[in-house]
Amino acid sequence: MTQAVTQDCANTVEAIARKAGDLALSHFHELSSVPVESKGHLDLVTAADQEVEAFVTRALIEAFPDDGVFGEEGAARQGSSGRIWVIDPIDGTFNFVRGGDQWAISIGLYEGGRPVFGVLHVPVRGQTLVGGNGLASTLNGTELALRSGMKSRQAACGVGFHPVIPIDLRLDTLRFVLEDVKMSFRCCGSATLSLIEIAQGQVDGYLGTGESTWDLMAALPILETIGIRCTVDWAQTDLSDKLRFACGTQAFLDAVAPLVPFGTTLRLD
Numbered sequence: 001m002t003q004a005v006t007q008d009c010a011n012t013v014e015a016i017a018r019k020a021g022d023l024a025l026s027h028f029h030e031l032s033s034v035p036v037e038s039k040g041h042l043d044l045v046t047a048a049d050q051e052v053e054a055f056v057t058r059a060l061i062e063a064f065p066d067d068g069v070f071g072e073e074g075a076a077r078q079g080s081s082g083r084i085w086v087i088d089p090i091d092g093t094f095n096f097v098r099g100g101d102q103w104a105i106s107i108g109l110y111e112g113g114r115p116v117f118g119v120l121h122v123p124v125r126g127q128t129l130v131g132g133n134g135l136a137s138t139l140n141g142t143e144l145a146l147r148s149g150m151k152s153r154q155a156a157c158g159v160g161f162h163p164v165i166p167i168d169l170r171l172d173t174l175r176f177v178l179e180d181v182k183m184s185f186r187c188c189g190s191a192t193l194s195l196i197e198i199a200q201g202q203v204d205g206y207l208g209t210g211e212s213t214w215d216l217m218a219a220l221p222i223l224e225t226i227g228i229r230c231t232v233d234w235a236q237t238d239l240s241d242k243l244r245f246a247c248g249t250q251a252f253l254d255a256v257a258p259l260v261p262f263g264t265t266l267r268l269d
Contacts, residue, residue: 086213132224157183159177
């Protein structure tokens with residue numbers, strides 16, 4: 001049984017995310033001197049990712065000493081409360097390195113085997129989304145509108161592929177979107193930004209292939225309070241898993257169910 005997140009808790013995590021954003025921006029404004037390493041082809045990590053994750057980890061442990069922490073860049077702390085803060089220090093590192101604005105700090109709370117609360121902060125755009133269990137979802141303090149339906153003649157979705165995903169699987173996904181459900185699609189290189197587009201009503205949903213749990217841990221609770229659902233079966237998902245999922249309005253999920261029904265897992269064999 002999970003408990004509702006208090007407003008004080010939400011305010012604390014939002015403040016941490018904003019400070020993390022300031023730290024990331026200090027690197028962003030000096031991109032020519034930011035060390036960049038490769039985790040794989042087109043899969044990058046920077047000193048900014050590492051420093052932001054270290055800062056957020058320290059701040060969360062200080063604020064919530066009984067809670068655990070799990071981060072993309074290796075943060076791992078076992079807590080005693082049953083709650084785990086899941087961190088993506090910079091979602092959209094490739095965009096960050098190229099000087100784009102489509103990157104964000106993501107801090108999500110995992111409790112009772114599922115995401116329950118999240119804060120997303122997009123520093124360059126000045127956007128902060130907060131919401132989850134027991135709290136209304138807001139964008140810069142303004143409550144987000146409920147989302148439902150899908151107009152077939154204006155249908156659009158975001159798509160995202162981890163660099164390791166085979167070309168055939170990518171093409172099959174795009175072919176389904178274009179031919180079978182006849183949607184427009186966009187690919188911004190950040191699952192967080194794509195999920196924010198759903199919250200703002202700019203797209204009807206998102207198809208993610210190869211993303212990690214930290215890519216959507218904060219966004220899902222925010223979206224759930226405004227009527228958006230996801231096909232991830234958290235009862236069968238480990239925090240270290242790579243995912244294949246759909247997220248969107250129920251009408252969107254119905255449309256893409258032949259490709260990504262509830263509980264779909266990523267299989268690359």
